[in-house]
Amino acid sequence: MSVSHDLSIGIDFGTSNTVVAVADSHGNVKALTFDHGGENLKVFVTALCFWDERHGNGLRTQVEGGPWAIEQFLEGLSPHRFIQSFKTFAASATFQETRIFRDRYRFEDLLSAFLRTLVRHGGEQLNWGVPNVVIGRPVQFAGYNPDDDLAMQRYRAAFGKLGADHARYVYEPVGAAFFYARQLNRDSTVLVADFGGGTSDFSVMRFSRESGVLRAEPLGHSGIGIAGDAFDYRIVDHVVSPQLGKGGFYRSMGKTLSIPNHYYANFARWNQLAMMKGSGDLKELRELAKVALEPEPLEKFIDIIEYDLGFELYRAVSSTKVALSSQDETEFRFQGEGVDIKARIKRADFESWIADDVKRIAGTVDEALMKSGVSATEIDKVFLTGGTSFVPAIRNLFVERFGEERLTSADQFESIAYGLALIGQTDDPERWAVQGSQDVKK
Template sequence: MNGEPPAHALGLDFGTTNTVVALGDGAGGSELVEFADGTGAVFRSALCFWEEERAWNGIACEAGPWAIDEYLQSPLDSRFVQSFKTVAASASFERALIFGKPYRFEDFGRLFLQRLVRHAGGALDERPRRVVVGRPVEWAGARPDPELARRRYDLMLGEFGVELHYVYEPLGAAYSYASRLSEPATVLVADFGGGTTDFSVVRVGEPGATRRCEPLASAGVGIAGDRFDRRIVDRLVLPMLGKGGRYRSMGKVLEIPGGWFAEFADWSRLALMRNRRTLDELRRLQRDALDPEPIGRMIALIEHEQGFPLYDAVGRVKRALSAEDRAEFRFEGGGVAIAAEVRREEFEGWIAEDLARIEAALERALAAAAVGPEGIDRVFLTGGTSLVPAVRALFERRFGGERIAAGGELTSIAHGLALIGGEPDPAAWAA
C-alpha cells in the first residue's frame, strides 16, 4: 500500500518468552511502550487463569508479570500458560481446556493483547492504523504449518490494528541496527528468541537513500533459549528425580520409562501432572523403584507446584554461566533441595548438537543470499541467548570479533518494526 506514512504505526514483537511494543512517530523515530508499575518495556508472554464468580464466563485472567504474581499467590487454584506462541503453527493443537472451558490459540492471543493494552498506561488506547508484526522465519514445532499460523495471527490481531503487515523478526532487528550505521554495509542479523533462532542478510545503503535496507535472504531453526534450558533440566535435574533409574516389574528389573519426564520440558505443564491418577501412578512407581528417593522428589515438586521456581533456578544458572566459567545450581522448594556445580564446558557439551543445527541455519541464510562470510561487513546479534558465550564464539570463529555488534537484546526487533511501519510501503518487507 503506497502513500504517506501514518502518524501512528506500531511495531509488535510478540515473542515466545517476552513481548515488546514500540510506537513510530511518523518522522523516522520510534519509542518503546513502558508498562505500569515500573515493569519497563518488556512484557512477559504469559497468562494466568483462575475461577471467579464475577468474571466473564466465571474465569478471570491476567497477563505479563501480573500473571506470574497471580500464579505465585495461588498456584494450586490457578492455571498458568506461557510460550503459547510455540503452538501457533501446530495443526495438532486445537484447543486447551482451562477449568473445563476450551481456549484456542487465538483466544489466548486476544486475551493477552487486551491485558497488555490495559497495562500500557493509556499509550495503546488509540487503535493504530498500521501494525507491523514480527514473525519467525521458521515456526517452532515438528511439522509447522505457516499458513495456519498466519490465520491464527490474523484472528488474534483482528481487533488490534486496521492494517496488518508481517515481517520476519530478524529484519526488524536489521532495520533497527541500520539506523545506527553511517555508511553502506552488508549485515547479517542473528535473532535468538525463546523458541526459534532466525537469520537475515540485509544490504544497507547510504543514509538518506530512497530504500535504506534491502533484504537478501532469511533462514531459521526451531531451537533457541528454551531448548538450552531443557538441556540443563535433562542433564542436571532429571537424574535427581529418577531419570536413568530402575524399577521392578513382573519379576524383571527395567529402566524407568522416559515418558515420566517428558512434562518437565515445560515447567508450566507440571501443573497438569497434579491429578490423582498421575500421582497414584507415581507412588506405585516409587514403591517399585530400586531407589525410591528420587521419585519422591518428583512427587513433591508436582504436589507443591514447584515448576516455576525450578525453572527460575535453571535460568539463573544459565545466565551465570554467561559470565563465569562455573556456577552453582541451587534449588529449594516443596521439601526438595538440589545443589550442584556446573562448569561452562559441561553446559556447552550439552548444547553442542543444538549449536550445530543453529550453525546449519546460518549457512542456509548465507547460501540463499549468495554471500560468503568474507562478504559480511557487520554481524548484529540480538535476543537474550546471544549472550551465551558458546553462541557468540560461533560467530567470532566465522566472522571475527571486530565485525560483531550487539545491544537492545530484547527491544531492537520492536523498535525496527515500528520504523518499518513508518515506511511509505511496509509491504515491501512483508514475510
Template sequence: MTDPVLTIGIDFGTTNTVVAVTRAEGQAEVLRFEAPVGDLTAFRSTLGFQMHQAPGQAPERVVTAGPWAIDAYVEDPLDTRFIQSFKSFAASPAFTETVIDNRRYQFEDLLGAFLLQLRGHAGEGMADLPPRIIVGRPVTFAGGSPDAALALERYQAGFERLGFTDIRYAYEPVGAAFFFARTLKTDATVLVADFGGGTSDFSIVRFEQTSDGLRSHALARSGVGVAGDAFDYRIIDHLVSPELGKGGQYRTFDKTLPIPQRYYAAFARWDQLALLRASRDMKDIRDIARNAVEPEKLARLVEVLDDNHGYALYQAVSALKMALSQDDEATFAFEAGSVEIEAEVARATFEGWIAPELAAMEAAVDEAMAQAGLEPGGVDRVFLTGGTSFVPAVRDIFARRFGADRIETGGEFESIASGLALIGRETDLDLWTERGPEQH
C-alpha cells in the same frame, strides 16, 4: 497533546513480548508497563487463570498476563493455571485446544486473551490503535514439522480481536536489521542473528545510502526452531530430571521396568508441565512412585508437578545460564518446597550439553550465507540480538567466522519491536511484510 500513533510493531516472543510505536516525528518508541516490580518494557509472555468467588456471588474466571500472572501463580500456585511459552505451539497441528476451568481454549483464544491483557496494562500507549500493525514472525517456527501457514492463521485470529484490520507480518531478524540500520553511516551488508526463546533466526540485509535516504535490500534469511528454551532443557535433562527419577526403574508384579521417558520430555517446554499435571499420566506417575526402586526421586517429581514448581525451576535454570555467561563455573541451585537440587557446573560442560543446538544454529548461518552468495569477508557488520546472544558459545559462532571487531550488540529485548514499527513507515510495505491469510 501526544501525537497519535501511526504504526505499531509487536515482537510477540516465546519468553517476552515488546511493543513499539512510531508517531509523526518518525522515531520508534518502546512502550513501558507499570508493573508491580517497577516499569518494564519486556512484558512476560505468560497467562494465568483463576476462579474467584466473592461472598454471595457466582464464581468468576480471572485472567491475568505478564508479571501479574506470575504474581498470581506465586501467591496461589495450586489454584492458578499458569501458562508460559505458548508461542512454541503456534505452528503445531497436534495442538488443537486446552481445557481450563471447563472451558476450551484454542491457540487463538490464548493469544487473544494475552493481547487484551497486554493492551490493558499498556494504558494510553495502546488506547487509540491505528488499523495497521506489523507483527514479528520467526523464519522457522518452533516444534517438529511446524506449519507456518497454520501459525499465521492463528496469529491473524488473535490480533483481529484487538480490532486491527491491516495486519502484516515481517521476519523478526529483518525487524532487528531496521533497528540496527539507524547507526549506519556508510553502505553495509549486515547479518542479523536473532535468538529468542524458541527460535534462532538469521537475515542478511544490504543497506545503502542514497539521495532519498537509507535504502535496504533483503539478501537471505534462514532459521532453526531451537534457541534459549532448548538450552534450558539440556540443563534440566542433565541436572534435574535424574534427581526426579529419570533413568530409574519401578517394580510391577514380578518385573522391574524402566520409568517412561515421556514424563521428562514435558520439561522441554515450560507450558507442558501444567498440561502434564492435568493429564492422565499423572495417575500413572503416582502409581510408579509407590513402586519405584528409588521412591524418593519420584516423590520429588510428583511434588514438582503437583505444587507447580515449574516457575521456580525456570528461575534456577535462567540464573545458571546467566552466571555461566560471565564465569567459567557456576552453581545450579533449585529449591522449592521440599525439593532441593544443587550442583557445580563448568561452562565447558554446559557447552557440551548444548552442542547439538549450537551445530543447528551454525548450519542455519551457513544456509543464509549460501543464499546470499557471500563469503565471510562480504559481511560488513554482524548484529546479535535476543537474550541467548549473551551465551559465549553462541557469540563464538560469529567471532570465529567474521571476527569480534565486526560484531555489534544492543537493544537485546527491544530491537525487533522497534524495527517492526519502523518497517510500518516504509512506502513499499510489500517488500518487507506479508499480509494476513485472509487479507490477500
C-alpha cells in the same frame, strides 16, 4: 525508507517476553511501558495465570498476563494455572487445546487472552486502530515439524479478535535489522542474528543510501527452532531430571521396567511443563510412584508439577545459564515445597551438552548466507540480538566466522519491536510483509 504515516505499532510477541513499540512520522520510536508497582516496565513477560473467583453462587475464571500473572501465581491464594512459553505451541498441529478449569483453550484463545491483558495494562498507549500494525514472526516456528500456515492462521485469529486483522507480519530479524540500520553511515551488507526463547532466526540485508534516503533489500532468511529454551532443556535434562527419577525403574506384572523418558522430555520444556498438570501425566506419575523401586525422586517430580514450581525452576535454570556466560563454573540450586536440588556445573560441561544445538545453529547461519548468495567475507556487520547471543559458545561461533571487529549488538529485548514499528513508517510497509509460507514479497 521514507516516512508517510502518523503512528505505527510494532509488536514483538516473544516466547519469553513481549515488547510493543510506537513510531511516529519523524522517526521517533519508543517502547510502550507498563506501570507495575510504581516501576515502568518496557518488557511484558509472556506468561498467563488463570484462577477462579467466586461470583454470587458460582465461580468465574480470571486471567492475568505479564508481571501481573507472575504476581498472582506467587501469591497462590486460590487454585490456578500458570502458563509460560506458550508461543512454542503456535505451529504445533498436535496441540489442539488445553483444559483450564471448566473451559477449553486453543492456542489462539491463549494468545488473545494474553493480548487482552497487555491491552488492559497498556491503556491508551496501545491503539489497534492505527493504519500500520506490524507484528513480528519467526523465520521458522519452534517445535517438531512446525506448520507455518497453521501458526499464521492462529496469529491472525488472535490478533483479529482485538481489531488488528489488518496487521502485517514481518520476520523478526528483519525488524531488528531496521532498528540497527539507523546507525549505518555507509552502504553495508548486514547479517542479523536474532536469538529468542524458542527460535534462532537469521536475515541478510543490504542497506544503501540514495539521495539521503536509506534503502533496504532483503537478500535471504533462515531459522531454526533451537534457542534459549533448548539450552535450558539441556540443563534440566542433565542436572535436574536425574534427581527426579529419570533413569529409574518400576515393577509391573513381575517385570522390572524403565520409567518412560517422555515424562522428562515434557518436564524439561517450559511450554510442556506448564501443561502437565492439566494432562494425564500427573495421574500416570502418581501410579508409577506406587510401584517405583525408588519412589522418593518421583514424588519430588510430582510435587514440582502439583505445586506449580515450574516458574521457580525456570528462574533457577535461567540464572545458572547467565552465570555460565561469565564464569567457568557455578552452582545450580533449586528449592521449593520440600524439593531441594543442587549441583556444581562447569561451563565446559554445559558447552558439551549444547554442542549439537550450536552445530545446528551454525548450519542455519550458513543457510542464510547461501540463500543470499553472499559469502562470510562479504558481510560488513553482524548484528546480534537476544539473550542467548551472550552465551560464549554462540558468540564464538560468530567470532570464528566473521571476526570480533564485525560483531555488534544492542538492547536484547527492544530492538525487534522498535524495528517493526519503523517498518510501519516506510512508504511501502507491505513490501516487508511475509506473503504466505516462507515467502517475502520483494
